[in-house]
């Protein structure tokens with residue numbers, strides 16, 4: 001009988017040598033005349049264990065990891081295929097605590113299926129949501145999404161159903177669904193994992209969105225840093241089109257939906273939805289004034305749904321299992337689950353999908369295992385480059401949009417980056433201004449000029465020049481940017497800057513900070 | 518010295534892509550990508566061809582090419598080495614790695630080694646933040662990169678080219 005061995009094809013696994021591992025396995029098996037089949041699955045998101053090699057057995061899949069290409073010979077020498085012991089054996093993958101403790105809804109298939117195998121997608125509940133949606137009126141689809149409590153996972157946390165309702169209610173000859181796959185936030189990779197690992201769930205979500213609002217054309221605006229996602233998405237679109245899940249007359253319903261991937265070009269600001277639309281239209285990514293909302297005048301002036309990858313990829317399970325099923329997870333006004341991405345200086349990094357309400361401390365220590373360096377964790381940045389830095393005293397904050405805003409922080413796209421005690425927070429504040437200066441679209445002065453001024457002022461502080469005076473200047477500047485910027489790039493750069501200053505004043509050369517922002 | 522006219526081969530490629538893309542809605546970015554994918558950069562001498570085909574001004578084309586970090590206006594080296602500078606990589610020592618790479622290649626960001634082998638660029642997040650620090654070389658990502666690993670990667674590429 002052919003033995004099935006799984007080696008992930010996710011680009012983080014590839015970045016650690018997964019292709020070389022697959023080649024080594026195939027060579028060893030050939031030398032030993034073993035009948036094996038190597039399957040390139042998506043990644044479970046247990047990146048601390050990549051390359052995670054899995055072996056199919058009657059009991060389930062047994063894991064081995066982390067496997068380097070040089071470990072492969074020892075696996076075969078230990079006869080791992082026949083249950084031989086090996087120090088990197090992990091037992092049943094589904095029983096690994098780190099995975100077992102999660103609530104995988106959006107990421108249900110992750111690590112299990114082959115990304116572009118549409119039959120496997122269907123065999124694992126794929127397209128159930130779409131089939132239900134095809135039997136519903138547009139209003140009912142929108143109501144289901146609203147009732148689920150789903151809020152945009154791209155950062156702004158706006159209720160998805162309400163956005164869709166606006167587009168549904170706006171009359172137009174053409175409407176669009178735009179998927180925001182710019183994933184510019186550092187410390188995040190959940191969009192990438194979906195697109196590389198389970199592209200059909202995104203496609204399904206976009207088709208449902210199209211049915212809900214009456215749009216027949218969709219675009220995925222994909223960051224240029226993700227070449228593997230580009231290939232996978234295009235292949236998946238091709239597969240779905242071949243069997244009439246995309247294109248004209250989807251599943252003989254009389255409805256059509258066309259989908260195309262468009263590559264971004266390395267500008268962080270193009271993740272902002274109006275800048276993204278400008279870019280899709282072939283222009284510089286300058287932020288538009290709102291109103292009009294994109295839901296009313298979006299792409300090419302037509303009503304447009306702009307949603308994040310994870311938001312759209314969560315729609316299928318909501319339509320498959322019902323609004324209540326989804327909304328039973330979570331806390332307060334944060335319903336459902338959040339795919340959290342652990343990054344930076346942690347022992348066990350990777351994707352943790354959990355219901356809202358879990359605390360940072362649980363994520364950093366129970367899942368993350370503490371710092372990789374073994375030194376105390378000093379600060380964590382949550383929510384990308386515009387997110388606040390949180391000190392230990394705030395680690396008990398539960399992940400919830402409202403609880404985070406109470407402490408002047410954001411959840412953003414769910415990225416968590418940990419730093420150990422060697423980090424200098426004045427330097428991180430400087431970096432935040434610098435990032436804003438590099439990525440500013442240039443439309444408004446507080447952002448364009450303020451960010452560059454910010455770098456200069458922090459340089460003075462770091463050199464010990466007139467520190468108190470310059471700290472006051474940073475606060476003034478932050479105030480101007482907060483209140484005077486057109487979009488959140490300029491408007492939120494003060495979050496990392498002020499949180500660094502308020503919580504880690506020693507790094508700025510002062511003992512305590514008197515006025516809190 | 519800067520060329521005064523496009524070489525015939527580039528001219529042909531650019532015109533082919535223009536034909537392929539000009540009727541697409543929002544054609545400019547896909548067209549620029551196609552050109553850069555094939556010839557490595559977007560030559561300034563192509564702006565007027567592109568502008569004419571898409572009914573834009575040359576200034577508009579120039580504005581778009583220069584707005585986006587991804588597009589290059591000059592031929593890069595044979596290998597493009599991009600070093601992530603974002604927070605997660607900083608948390609695991611990318612600052613020191615960046616200095617090491619600059620010293621090793623003897624160039625700063627946005628420069629090409631004199632032998633034309635490497636162009637060095639900063640990049641802000643590769644989505645590989647679970648395994649920082651990361652670099653991208655010719656569109657392949659490498660994770661948990663330290664000085665030894667980057668030295669190996671660079672020497673492998675030198676030997677290959």
Ligand SMILES: Cc1cc2nc3c(=O)[nH]c(=O)nc-3n(C[C@H](O)[C@H](O)[C@H](O)COP(=O)(O)O)c2cc1C
Pocket residue numbers: 151152153154155156157158160180181182183184185268269270271272273274306307308309311312487488489
């Ligand atoms: C500077 C800036 C960058 C952003 N980058 C992204 C991004 O990379 N991906 C994303 O989905 N949303 C991003 N957003 C949020 C979008 O503007 C928008 O809120 C989102 O795409 C809406 O989708 P959602 O409701 O599904 O989250 C960004 C916003 C700003 C201000």
Ligand code: SF4
Pocket residue numbers: 269287439440441442443444445447448485486487488489490491
């Ligand atoms: S805040 Fe910055 S990025 Fe946003 S519109 Fe103003 S200049 Fe552009």
